[in-house]
Amino acid sequence: MFKNKSITDKNLVFSVILTLLFLFACAGAYIYINSGYSKDVILQKANTFYINEQYFMAAKYYAKAAELKADGADLYRNYAIALTKLSNYDSAVKYLKLSLEADPHNPETFYCLGDALYLKAGSSNSSDKFLQAVQYLEKAATLSPEMEKAYLLIGLCYRSTGMQENARAWYRRALLSGNFSNAGFYNLIGHTFREEERYKEAANYYKRAIHSDFGFVAAYCNLGDMHLKMNDTQNAFDCYEKAADINPNYIVPYLKIGALYAEQNNFDEAISLYLRALQINPDNDRANYLLGIAYKNIGRNTEAVEYLKKAAYRGSDEAIYELRNIGIDLR
Amino acid sequence: MFYNYKIVFFLILYGMCAALYHFINKQVILMGLMSGFLLGSAIVYGLIIIASFIAALLIAFVSKYCYLAGCGICRIKPKQMLPQTFWMIFTVLSYAAVFIIFLKMIKY
Numbered sequence: 001m002f003k004n005k006s007i008t009d010k011n012l013v014f015s016v017i018l019t020l021l022f023l024f025a026c027a028g029a030y031i032y033i034n035s036g037y038s039k040d041v042i043l044q045k046a047n048t049f050y051i052n053e054q055y056f057m058a059a060k061y062y063a064k065a066a067e068l069k070a071d072g073a074d075l076y077r078n079y080a081i082a083l084t085k086l087s088n089y090d091s092a093v094k095y096l097k098l099s100l101e102a103d104p105h106n107p108e109t110f111y112c113l114g115d116a117l118y119l120k121a122g123s124s125n126s127s128d129k130f131l132q133a134v135q136y137l138e139k140a141a142t143l144s145p146e147m148e149k150a151y152l153l154i155g156l157c158y159r160s161t162g163m164q165e166n167a168r169a170w171y172r173r174a175l176l177s178g179n180f181s182n183a184g185f186y187n188l189i190g191h192t193f194r195e196e197e198r199y200k201e202a203a204n205y206y207k208r209a210i211h212s213d214f215g216f217v218a219a220y221c222n223l224g225d226m227h228l229k230m231n232d233t234q235n236a237f238d239c240y241e242k243a244a245d246i247n248p249n250y251i252v253p254y255l256k257i258g259a260l261y262a263e264q265n266n267f268d269e270a271i272s273l274y275l276r277a278l279q280i281n282p283d284n285d286r287a288n289y290l291l292g293i294a295y296k297n298i299g300r301n302t303e304a305v306e307y308l309k310k311a312a313y314r315g316s317d318e319a320i321y322e323l324r325n326i327g328i329d330l331r
Numbered sequence: 332m333f334y335n336y337k338i339v340f341f342l343i344l345y346g347m348c349a350a351l352y353h354f355i356n357k358q359v360i361l362m363g364l365m366s367g368f369l370l371g372s373a374i375v376y377g378l379i380i381i382a383s384f385i386a387a388l389l390i391a392f393v394s395k396y397c398y399l400a401g402c403g404i405c406r407i408k409p410k411q412m413l414p415q416t417f418w419m420i421f422t423v424l425s426y427a428a429v430f431i432i433f434l435k436m437i438k439y
Contacts (some may be wrong), residue, residue, distance in 0.1 A: 016336040019343055022426055044437060059361045088363035132342055198378050 039068035043075065051080050055085040056129075073103035081112055089120035107144035110136045114150070119155055130157045146179045155188055164192040173249055183213035190222060199229040217247045224256060233260065250278045258290060267294045285314035292319065301326075334420050340422060347429050348376035354436035365376075379428045387421035 025030040046061030062079035076099035083092040096113040103109065114137035134157045142160040145274030155296065158167035169191070171185045190205035203226035205208035209219040224239030237260055244253035258273035274291035305328065311319035312330055323330060334340035352372040359366070366374075395413055402409040 009335075011335050012339070015340070018333070022430070023347075026430065026433055029434065032436055033434075037439060044439070051425060055359065060345075060358055061439065063357070083361065083363075086362045090363070105397065189416075 001115070005045070010250070018083050028112060037064070037068060039065055042068060043070050047078065050082060051105060058082040059086060071098045073104070073106060073109065076102065077109050077112060081118065084112070084116050084119065088155040089123070092116040093120070105143060107140040107147055110140035110143065111147060111150050111153070111291060112138060127161045130161045133157050144282070147176050148180050159195060164196050168192050173200040181213070182208045183216045183219065184273050186212060186220050187216070187222065194226070199226045201229070204225050215246055217243045217250045217253070220246070220254050221256060236260065249280050251287065253291060255287055262294055262297070264291070267298045272293045283314055285311045285316035285319070288314065288320045289316045293322065333419060344379070344425055345376050346371070348372050348379060351375055351436070353369040354433065358436070368415055379425055383421055383424040383428055386424050387417055390420050412437055
């Protein structure tokens with residue numbers, strides 16, 4: 001490296017001195033810029049970014065505020081929520097626990113902690129994390145019995161671990177509290193039975209949901225699904241039609257009725273219903289897929305491919321598979 | 332010439348890029364991305380060298396032709412200075428890139 005050259009070469013010395021001056025300039029710039037920062041101003045900017053849902057910038061400024069020794073339960077909680085939005089669940093949990101140390105009885109913090117653990121559990125598919133989330137969410141619900149989202153998330157956590165009975169217990173507790181809409185929680189209890197393949201009990205609760213709210217369109221569709229599972233096509237049909245009557249702009253009943261016609265090989269009726277659904281939401285991947293399949297079944301391959309492609313571009317894996325079977329690869 | 336021991340320059344530049352990566356990593360880590368320090372600093376180092384190389388090449392050629400045109404107008408015999416010119420521009424641009432990225436990372 002130093003062939004025939006001395007370490008005291010003037011050029012090398014000059015270069016090193018220049019480099020050292022450069023490094024001092026950087027250090028000087030760092031000290032000068034940092035000394036001008038006020039933690040209150042940084043915190044205010046962080047809160048502004050947070051309110052505007054610019055979570056990366058909010059997290060960046062909260063981190064700087066924390067570096068400048070700003071603290072407080074709200075800071076830690078907002079920072080943690082920003083980190084949750086950035087999918088940085090581990091750091092979010094850390095700062096939420098710091099927020100709890102500063103404010104041990106805040107139900108919102110318990111909820112956010114449960115939410116972060118729930119999202120972490122979902123990404124890593126860990127039952128332990130779901131149950132950890134439940135512990136914090138139960139605390140949130142105990143501290144704030146009117147916090148509906150806590151009950152909902154507790155139910156989701158238990159259902160994700162296969163503990164439908166526990167989920168039902170919390171949904172029933174929500175019903176007993178009298179603070180929330182009965183229809184929604186009856187519907188959710190119905191889902192837990194559905195997940196256990198107890199279709200008669202599920203249907204029972206979907207009916208209760210309907211009786212609590214006759215305009216609850218999703219409950220009619222769910223009830224229709226249960227009738228189908230119990231091989232009662234006529235009642236299923238009636239439920240879907242009722243849903244479509246109540247809310248003509250809800251796409252699901254048209255797809256369900258269309259599917260029933262398609263099963264009976266009445267593809268013309270099915271197609272008219274799928275087209276009606278697409279008038280409401282032209283970008284629905286399921287509607288495009290079903291329409292493509294219906295056209296394929298009556299031999300109208302051009303239209304079939306057109307709608308299957310639309311479905312594929314909107315995220316339908318089944319459409320991609322179907323197109324590959326036809327010999328069309330979208331890659 | 333600045334850093335006629337070129338390998339010393341590259342070692343020092345790597346050191347500066349490693350320090351720069353420390354500041355970049357503070358922000359990258361907010362998104363839960365955990366790249367290794369060596370890999371991250373090597374990526375920053377590589378990007379700065381490539382960008383500075385391409386920019387230095389362009390500026391060196393432009394300045395070479397401007398110099399040749401000036402020598403032609405003034406009827407002076409031109410000297411062969413392209414390698415030294417290129418190296419000087421490259422080193423200046425590398426340091427400038429480090430400084431600009433550093434300022435960007437520490438500014439709030």
